[in-house]
Amino acid sequence: MRIAILSSEVVPFAKTGGLADVAGALPKALKGQGVDARVILPLYQQIDRSLLSTSIIEDVPVEWRGQIRPTRVYESDAVGAPAYLIDAPEYFATSSIYGYANDHERFAFFSRAALALVKHLDWQPGIVHGNDWPCGFAMIELRARRRYDDFFRNTRTLFSIHNLAYQGAFDPNDLWRLGFGESPDKDDFMLKGVASALKAGLISADALSTVSRRYAEEIQTPEHGSGLDWLLRARRNRLAGITNGVDYEIWNPETDPHIAANFSAADLTGKRECKQDLLRRFGMPEDLDRPIIAIISRLVSQKGYDLIRQIAGAIVQTGSFFIALGAGAKEYEDFLQRWHDSTPRQVGIYKGYAGEPLAHQIEAGADMFLMPSYYEPCGLNQMYSMRYGTVPVVRATGGLDDTVEDFDPARETGNGFKFREYKAGALLEKIREALYFYSKPDVWQKIQLNGMSMDNSWEAAAQKYTQLYQEIIELPYRTDN
Ligand code: ADP
Numbered sequence: 001m002r003i004a005i006l007s008s009e010v011v012p013f014a015k016t017g018g019l020a021d022v023a024g025a026l027p028k029a030l031k032g033q034g035v036d037a038r039v040i041l042p043l044y045q046q047i048d049r050s051l052l053s054t055s056i057i058e059d060v061p062v063e064w065r066g067q068i069r070p071t072r073v074y075e076s077d078a079v080g081a082p083a084y085l086i087d088a089p090e091y092f093a094t095s096s097i098y099g100y101a102n103d104h105e106r107f108a109f110f111s112r113a114a115l116a117l118v119k120h121l122d123w124q125p126g127i128v129h130g131n132d133w134p135c136g137f138a139m140i141e142l143r144a145r146r147r148y149d150d151f152f153r154n155t156r157t158l159f160s161i162h163n164l165a166y167q168g169a170f171d172p173n174d175l176w177r178l179g180f181g182e183s184p185d186k187d188d189f190m191l192k193g194v195a196s197a198l199k200a201g202l203i204s205a206d207a208l209s210t211v212s213r214r215y216a217e218e219i220q221t222p223e224h225g226s227g228l229d230w231l232l233r234a235r236r237n238r239l240a241g242i243t244n245g246v247d248y249e250i251w252n253p254e255t256d257p258h259i260a261a262n263f264s265a266a267d268l269t270g271k272r273e274c275k276q277d278l279l280r281r282f283g284m285p286e287d288l289d290r291p292i293i294a295i296i297s298r299l300v301s302q303k304g305y306d307l308i309r310q311i312a313g314a315i316v317q318t319g320s321f322f323i324a325l326g327a328g329a330k331e332y333e334d335f336l337q338r339w340h341d342s343t344p345r346q347v348g349i350y351k352g353y354a355g356e357p358l359a360h361q362i363e364a365g366a367d368m369f370l371m372p373s374y375y376e377p378c379g380l381n382q383m384y385s386m387r388y389g390t391v392p393v394v395r396a397t398g399g400l401d402d403t404v405e406d407f408d409p410a411r412e413t414g415n416g417f418k419f420r421e422y423k424a425g426a427l428l429e430k431i432r433e434a435l436y437f438y439s440k441p442d443v444w445q446k447i448q449l450n451g452m453s454m455d456n457s458w459e460a461a462a463q464k465y466t467q468l469y470q471e472i473i474e475l476p477y478r479t480d481n
Contacts, residue, residue, distance in 0.1 A: 003030060003037040003469060004125040006114050008107060008134040010041045011250075012078055013051060013085070014097055016353075017298060018244065018380045019131060019162045022211070025247040028080035029462035035469070038123075040114040042092040042106075043074055043085035051078040052085065062116040064109060065177060071113050086113045103134075104170035104197060108178040111138035119151050126473045129158045133168030136201025137178070140185055143204040156472045159205035161198075163377050164219050164226045165302065168197030192227060202231055207472045209240040211378035212399030216241030224375050240468055243402055244378045245458030250356075251363075251384045258360040263389070265452040268445070271364065271389055278365025281358075282348030284321055291438050292321040293431065294366035294390070296359055296381055299328030299336075304372030304395065309335050310424035311431075316343050318435055323348040325362055363388045368434055372419075372427045376400045382416065386451030391444075392416035393434050395427070403456065407437065407447050415451035 009015050011024030023039055030037035052074045059070040072087040086092070091106040100106065111130075115138060118125055130138050139157050146152040172195040175181045180189060180200075188203045189195040202208060210216045218224040220233045232239060249255075253271070254264045260277035263270030272288060279286050293315065297303040308315075312335075315322055324336055324347075336349045350358060363369070369385035371394040378399030382392040394400040396418050407414035419430040437443050 001035045001127075001466070001469060001473070002123060002125045003035055003127050003129055004114070004118050004123075005037060005039045005129045005131070006111065006135045006138055007039060007041055007131045008110070009097055010039055010079065010083065013041060013047045013076075013083075014044050016097055017162075018211075018378060021247065021380055022162065022244050023131060024079050025245065025458050026462065026465065027083075029245065029458035030465065031081045032459065033462050033466050035462075035466055038082040038084065039079060040084045040086065040117065042110050043087045044097060045093045045095060047085070052076050057084075057117070057120070060113065060117050060120045062109070062113045064112060065179075071116070073113075073117055084114075084117055086110060086117070088113065104168060104174065104195075105178065107134035107168070107197070108137040108180075111135060111141060112179075114138060115141060115145065115152075119149075124151060125155050127156050127158055127469050129160065129469075130201060130205070131160045132162050133166055133196070133198040133201065135159070136168060136197035136199070137180075139201040140180065140188060140204040144185065156207070156475060157205040158207050158209060158469070158472055159201045161202075161208065161210040161215075161219070161377070164198070164210075164224070164228065165375075167191070167199070167226065167228075169194045170197075171195065199228060199231070202228060202235070206475055207238045207240070207468070208232075208235060209242055209468065211241070212243045212402045213241035214401045215375070215377045215398035218375065218398060240464075242461055242464045242468070243399055243456075244380060244383075245461035246380065246383045246387065246456045248387070248457055251360075251387055253364055253388050256360055256364065258357040259364040260361070263364075265389075265449055268389060268448070274361065274364035275367070276365075278323065278361055279321065281361065282323055282350075284345055284348055290319060290321055291367040291435060292323055292365065293368045293370060293393075294323045294325075294362050295370045296325040296362055297371070299326040299332035301329070302374055302376075304370075304374060304422075304427070305332045305335070307372045307422070307424040307427045308370070311428045312339050314428055315431065316346055318432070320435065321346055321348065323362060323366060325350045325354055325358060327351065327353045363390055366390045367438060368393055368431075370427075370431075371395070371400055372422075373397055373400060374422055379403070383454070383456045386415055386454050386456075389448040389452050391434060391447050391451060393427075393430050394418050395422060396420045403454075407450075409437070409443065412443075412446050413450070415447065415454060 007023035009020035261270030261273035376398040404416040406418040
């Protein structure tokens with residue numbers, strides 16, 4: 001089985017969030033199941049060139065805006081499966097992955113080049129697996145291509161949604177230039193007066209998936225459907241929910257090279273050393289008996305910072321330390337700065353994208369991890385937290401609802417704390433409940449161990465993807481969806 005995975009971000013090359021973790025881990029996990037999976041991404045300026053191998057594919061012919069643009073593609077084995085990086089400096093010699101006025105053009109080119117590459121390699125994929133709106137272009141192009149291009153006749157498409165709120169919207173007048181000016185393509189892009197690469201992908205892919213079962217249900221509702229719930233309801237028989245796995249080679253407290261001391265479920269003593277190290281890094285008193293509540297997230301409204309802001313004073317009054325790592329919206333960065341300035345010995349912050357080491361150090365040193373998200377397609381940090389004996393406090397939404405079980409003191413079951421209502425009061429109550437059990441070390445350790453013994457490895461997820469790919473390959477050939 002040949003699977004071409006397309007993604008705009010892939011660990012260890014380029015990352016803004018969970019999509020990169022997934023696209024970096026899935027190919028290797030699939031390889032373990034005997035699948036020939038390869039990943040394709042753009043070669044951004046920020047990518048560490050030492051990750052690339054010396055073999056280069058020259059002159060891949062990409063049809064682009066009425067001409068053939070010969071394109072160079074670099075290879076790498078840094079993900080444990082073949083990776084191809086498309087070199088087009090006019091689009092990708094950028095300091096960030098997204099955020100440019102011509103993003104739609106950049107990723108339309110990427111999609112076209114990825115398809116041109118597999119053809120140039122004469123590597124016929126059973127499935128082209130696109131991720132999020134940047135790959136919506138590849139989904140709709142493939143639907144058209146297989147009508148007239150024999151090479152793709154037996155290729156099917158899977159489009160995975162990692163976050164429905166990012167829709168790749170652009171001016172429909174640009175559709176012509178990108179090669180999608182004629183119906184039905186043109187109509188399939190249109191959503192409320194703009195062109196949407198996400199909608200085009202959702203309409204044209206043979207099958208859809210998202211990153212948890214709960215999120216697959218939620219996006220079919222007006223509340224979480226971002227204006228596309230009707231389409232997802234219409235295609236619900238083709239919509240699967242597969243929870244992301246964790247790459248335990250990277251996120252493992254027993255072997256993690258970034259943390260002050262390694263530890264395991266059998267011996268948690270190293271975790272105390274990690275806690276001390278973390279407090280020192282943030283310049284806070286090394287009071288090891290006081291709990292550390294931590295959060296690592298993009299600073300966007302989705303992540304529940306509005307709730308945290310409302311109860312910031314009450315959190316400080318519990319006597320806990322609070323450590324936040326995040327990059328994003330200025331209003332939340334300013335809030336964190338003010339909070340830190342008012343209580344510097346209790347609130348530690350790092351504003352910006354810190355890279356992997358600090359994220360690992362926080363996971364290892366904290367006692368609790370907050371994820372009060374308004375919505376969360378899957379969420380990875382709650383699963384990383386559990387592995388590091390750090391107890392997640394989450395809202396019951398999306399993948400958080402699927403992976404975190406509220407602690408039940410009567411049966412001593414559950415791996416974290418979970419509240420339902422998107423209200424600051426509900427979050428504060430859960431934090432207080434967690435703190436109550438933190439003060440009972442035997443009970444707390446039980447919750448930690450319940451989390452540490454969870455198996456969220458990629459193996460199970462890769463098996464589900466393999467099964468899904470097989471089902472999609474067997475779908476009857478259709479051009480209408
Ligand atoms: P999302 O994909 O919505 O950002 P996830 O929980 O699925 O959320 O994944 C977030 C990933 O990004 C995690 O690996 C997390 O450690 C990392 N991350 C988020 N913000 C930062 C930051 N400021 N610095 C370092 N890593 C970060």
